[in-house]
Amino acid sequence: MPELPEVETVARDLRELVGSRIAGVLVYWERTIASPGSATFIERLKGRQIEQVGRRGKWILIHLSPSGYLLVHLRMSGRLLIDPPGTQPDKYTRVLLTLDDGRQLHFSDVRKFGRMVLTDDPDEVLGDLGPEPLDPDFTADVFQDMLASRRARLKPLLLNQRFLVGLGNIYADEALWHAGIHPLRRSDTLTPEEVIRLHRAIQEVLEEAIAAEGTTLRDAQYVGADGREGQFARRLAAYAKTGEECPRCKTAIERIVVGQRGTHFCPHCQQELGH
DNA sequence: AAAGCACCCTGTACGC
DNA sequence: TGCGTACAGGGTGCTT
Numbered sequence: 001m002p003e004l005p006e007v008e009t010v011a012r013d014l015r016e017l018v019g020s021r022i023a024g025v026l027v028y029w030e031r032t033i034a035s036p037g038s039a040t041f042i043e044r045l046k047g048r049q050i051e052q053v054g055r056r057g058k059w060i061l062i063h064l065s066p067s068g069y070l071l072v073h074l075r076m077s078g079r080l081l082i083d084p085p086g087t088q089p090d091k092y093t094r095v096l097l098t099l100d101d102g103r104q105l106h107f108s109d110v111r112k113f114g115r116m117v118l119t120d121d122p123d124e125v126l127g128d129l130g131p132e133p134l135d136p137d138f139t140a141d142v143f144q145d146m147l148a149s150r151r152a153r154l155k156p157l158l159l160n161q162r163f164l165v166g167l168g169n170i171y172a173d174e175a176l177w178h179a180g181i182h183p184l185r186r187s188d189t190l191t192p193e194e195v196i197r198l199h200r201a202i203q204e205v206l207e208e209a210i211a212a213e214g215t216t217l218r219d220a221q222y223v224g225a226d227g228r229e230g231q232f233a234r235r236l237a238a239y240a241k242t243g244e245e246c247p248r249c250k251t252a253i254e255r256i257v258v259g260q261r262g263t264h265f266c267p268h269c270q271q272e273l274g275h
Numbered sequence: 276a277a278a279g280c281a282c283c284c285t286g287t288a289c290g291c
Numbered sequence: 292t293g294c295g296t297a298c299a300g301g302g303t304g305c306t307t
Contacts, residue, residue, distance in 0.1 A: 076301060111299095153278090
């Protein structure tokens, strides 16, 4: 599942394309293009040059010259791959951009949930997003106020991109495990120490996962734009570890459903009423 | 504001 | 081997 570390890895890989011009655009699955219509998308994209590549939450931002942004969300199974000249599309190819040097920027997406947007105003798409967890402005004090102003269960709140961007099911479970906090705790009941622990856990998990180039699991074969798998899966403590030993205390990891999402935690290290 | 659910999709796992 | 079905998940939109 591409979350912040995976999207960051892809964005970094894509910087290799800065300076290339988009020569051709092929759309194999129309609904991948969220806006504008695919005919307009194709027409406007052709001839533009890739000037800069960034990330906001789980969105990849490809800044074009002379103007415009190509925004890409990988959702569940999307991949952005840099393919050498002459690579043929496969059954999962949804959009294929050919660059002026012959290389291809290949959007592949088994489940067809991924989306592309071409716009002059990225805030139309990104305007409602919450703060970046690795931004220096995202301090424990800021987080404390954010949590205190809500009274939701932590797990769904951490997944809410309007609250805080970048966490998905994997890193939300991992961060709560690292912090030793139960996923059903209400956000406004955390002690100051717990807020600090959760804040630190979120940042450390994300930073370490970025350093490992993300998490590649069997059922959601995330890879970077260069096709490399992420190496963080081996360091997961809770996510998808149902029945396995907690690395800290050896208690069996449990799985519950919270907000329609599978949620993994250690019933010993993460007690519902705190300690 | 919070929470539940249907929906969008398809590969995989599982029961028979 | 094969069929049918449940499940996984990010995000949106609707309802309670």
